[in-house]
Amino acid sequence: MTEHADPRLIVADVVWTPPGITYSPGVVEIDGGRVVSVGPVRDSRPSGPGVVDLGEALVMPGLVNTHAHTPMSLMRGVAEGHSLLTMEGFLQVLRTREAHLTPDLVPASVSVSCADFIRHGVTTFADQYFYADRIAPAVIESGLRAALAWGIVELGDDEARAREIAAATAFAESMQGVSDVVRGWLGPHAFFVDNRPDAMLAEREAAARLGVGLHVHFSTSGEEDEYCRSAYGTSALEQLSRMDMLSVPTILAHCNTVPVDELLLLAGTSAAMAVIPSVAMQSGVPAAPVRAALDAGVTVTLGTDNVCNNTNVDLFEEMRLLGKLAAFTSQVPNQVTPREILGIATVNGHRALGGAPQDGRIEPGAVADLLAIPLAEIARGPVGAQSLEAGLVYGTSGASVRDSMVAGRWLMRDREVLSVDVAAALAQQQRDYDILVSRIARGDRGSSWT
Known part of the structure; x- marks a missing residue:
């Protein structure tokens, strides 16, 4: 190089x-x-x-990519034909493979993803995945600015809850002072769906104590609302507000089904909506209400999600699709203007990740x-x-x-x-994938989210 x-x-x-x-x-x-x-x-x-x-x-x-999963370039494309925005797709497509994943298979794919970001103009990103301690060194070496959240999936299991919250908290603590551009966050996979209220409160308290944020999937397909209306008689967003979950910096990824009449609950909070237009389209779910959110004073940002489903990390494409999808669904031309879209992909991204007011300019x-x-x-x-x-x-x-x-x-x-040996990372990723496939064939299990 x-x-x-x-x-x-x-x-x-x-x-x-x-x-x-x-x-x-x-x-x-x-x-x-x-x-x-x-x-x-x-x-x-x-x-x-x-x-x-x-x-x-x-x-x-x-550009700022506020929702990504860098290790998942190891499984690029495996979700074609499935929606990962439902628990069924998440469990059947991803968990069946991640059950065989071990930490040694993570770093090369992170480097591949970082190089992909760099080539496409992304200079800052927010990541959510387990084994974040193996993600961080590769990201630091890449030179990218990042908020790395250790993914937490507990599915109502007391032992898994304690283990995953402890691992995520320890990671966030370990990252403090390590890098000027890379920070550790906590990553509840999905509020109410696979992170229950007692876990959520513990995550919020840990984030507040450490001065970091939470990165979570939210309103991907309405499952949170179904749970909260059954358990509390409220919507998921109303319940988050009641639990004071929005008092720490929070990335709410997707927000496809968030009720428009409740967007004011997000305005003025530390939460941001990270929308991914291409994944909404590919998954057959509603488009996030970007115009209504902007008008309500909500911080809207842009992400690419994982390449298992999206297959690319081009934030320029996401900007283009945001504008077109907003116009198509509303039947209002130029409903979100190009100038607003560029602000979403730059200034708003830094704001969501705790940057200074001038960052992104x-x-x-x-x-x-x-x-x-x-x-x-x-x-x-x-x-x-x-x-x-x-x-x-x-x-x-x-x-x-x-x-x-x-x-x-x-x-x-x-x-x-200049900062990633791309050829070496790609070669190692192929070897890692071959190992993963052989483990799946033999039924050998790894140690992720078990």
């Missing part, structure tokens, strides 16, 4: 930042992993030591997490006919990302991933 010096100044023909500010050409000054200044190039373009001129390219904030004090795309690869209409934001959302692919950095450190230059 080629070495590239980290820059002090980045110059490009276009620098774009939410809420829609453009400098053309623009220059970004970076120091200590953060943006020091940004503005138009005056007189002549800077040059010399510490200056990187990206030429005919657009520089923008890196290119402005003084913001984290220097940036990506660059050749202008020729943004399929945009004539200037004046189509906005730059529309060109980014509807005419750009994650495969067009050429350069990316986190905290001022290059992770990819000229489409070469």
Whole structure:
């Protein structure tokens, strides 16, 4: 892998930042992993030591993927034809394979996923899976910014509950102070569905004590509401509010069936809706109510979920599908605007993960997490006919990302991933998959979520 010096100044023909500010050409000054200044190039373009001129390219904030499962690239595509948003699909498709998984089969697939993120412009992500202690070293090596949540599945089993909460809490504690860009969270798999109320309260208390967040699947298909109406006579969201579960940073992944008339219960809380349009479409479930949530003041973010079902991690594709699905389901063109969608994928993602108010923008004090795309690869209409934001959302692919950095450190230059040995990770992943398949054939069980 080629070495590239980290820059002090980045110059490009276009620098774009939410809420829609453009400098053309623009220059970004970076120091200590953060943006020091940004503005138009005056007189002549800077040059010399510490200056990187990206030429005919657009520089923008890196994208934030707020719902992912990096080890699951080991099982990419196995869920085709199934919905993993139901307990039936989760148990029959995933648990039957994860029962044979051991920690040694995790790191290579995490590296494969991290390289995939880097190639597609993701600079920050939120992960939820077990064996997070084996996920963290690979993520730290990749240089990506991340909140890693140890997945907790207890299914009403007292022994499993105690074991999984203890493991998740110990992991979150162990990550404190380890990295400037990677933190440990707790990951209840699904409130009420496979994490019961006593477990949920213990998870909330642990998260509050450690100053971290919770990452959970919620309102994927209405199962939580069915349970809560039977057990409490309320909806799941009402019950979460009563239990004070939304007082710590919380990623609520999917939110396809969350009642629109209850969205105000999320407004002003520490919870965010992480929507995944492509998975909703593939799984045959309703689209998350993005427009209503934004209007209610809810923090809406964007994720890709796992590649067992989604099969890719292109957040540009998710942005495009968000806009189209919102218009299709509402029958209102441009119901969520391109500018709003870009904010969802940048500023809102950092907000959900506890970032500073300026993070996700290119402005003084913001984290220097940036990506660059050749202008020729943004399929945009004539200037004046189509906005730059529309060109980014509807005419750009994650495969067009050429350069990316986190905290001022290059992770990819000229489409070469610098922080992950991609070939070695892919080769090891294949060996790991062959081991998993042989274990399944023999009936050898692993140690995950048992």
